[in-house]
Amino acid sequence: MKIVVAKNYEELSLQAANKVADIVKSKQDVVLGLPTGSTPLGMYKDLIDMNKEGKLSFKDVTTFNLDEYESLPKEDENSYYRFMWDNFFSHIDIDRQRTNIPNGMASNVEEECKDYERRIEDVGGIDLMVLGIGNNGHIGFNEPSSYFAGATHRVKLHENTIEANSRFFGSLDKVPKHAVTMGIKSIMQCRSVMILASGKGKADAIKKALEGPITPELPASVLQLHRDLTVIVDEEAASLLEKR
Ligand code: F6R
Secondary structure (H helix, E strand, C coil), X not given: CEEEXXXXXXXXXXXXXXXXXXXXXXXXXXXXXXXXXCCXXXXXXXXXXXXXXXXXXXXXXEEEECEEECCCCCCCCCCHHHHHHHHCHHHCCCCHHHXXXXXXXXXXXXXXXXXXXXXXXXXXXCCEEEECCCCCCCECCECCCCCCCCCCEEEECCHHHHHHHHHHHCCHHHCCCEEEECCHHHHHCCCEEEEEECCHHHHHHHHHHHHCCCCCCCHHHHHXXXXXXXXXXXXXXXXXXXXX
């Protein structure tokens, strides 16, 4: 595990963007796993700048998003589809056909989950998975639980997550109660994983994830077992870490 403690959010974002840029430049037809949320916004902005300045092309890059709400149309302002197109894909030279986001509107969600895994397999797996972390330690929508979930699957969102995400929906009851997410197995199978965390609110989850027991009660703790994990945190998110 490699832990990088950045001075602040700007530095964290640039470090994360540089890591993505390095792998995009070093491997043809690279496959990226991508998150939504507040944390990666700075990284996406830096990657957009690199693309606009002609330093980086996404033409041959394939992406798989981690998760999507169930029953939220693509066009909904809170769908992760909208998030990705508004904050990243529309601003870079990526081929639309190479972008993959779970379809939360699928009539057969179980089939959609299997198909998503098949698509990942068909391109040879994910080279670099970028993750954020929930303040309850979730990754993707893999919530604290009594077991580690396997492949892409349908989940019931925790109260804690519904509350955290209600800031985008205006009220608690507008937040979808279910989602589709890549599972712990799907994440652990990625060749490299990079997890990002910023701010005091994430310090406890980061400490437990990196220095606590490996338990499905804190899903991100499983990453301690990944053979190529990079953690990029700012000073505040790192503030409770003993080993740094
Ligand atoms: C987003 C996702 C979530 C977020 C996490 C942190 O696709 O899967 O696990 O990474 O909730 O969200 P932010 O970055 O908004 O604090």
